[in-house]
Amino acid sequence: MTITTTVYEGNQTSIPSEIRKKYNVKPKDIVEWIIDDNGELQVKFRKKIELKDVLGMIKEEIPYNSVELKKMAPNTSKIPRLK
Structure with a gap:
């Protein structure tokens, strides 16, 4: 599945609703941007x-x-x- 978003002024973007619902992402949750050893980007969510x-x-x-x-x-x- 591929979902696209736009990066706006100030480098802000939105987390698509399908992703928020699937991973139970709520306001104040933390988004972790991880670049693995192969240079691949991973995005993880965790509760504050x-x-x-x-x-x-x-x-x-x-x-x-x-x-x-x-x-x-x-x-x-x-x-x-x-x-």
Whole structure:
């Protein structure tokens, strides 16, 4: 299957709806442009992972409060760094 799109001013293009639907591409997803060892171009899609997606997933020995971490999330400079 071949689908064509146009590259516009600012080097922008659109992902055709057939591709978006087949690969479940949503706004804020990341498009990876990969040139393999043979010089062939591959395009992959992945979900953007945000802090809210991983809060509570890490099990640490130190005590923490997930609610307080979430309140600090917009300003990541306030999140304590693990040593």
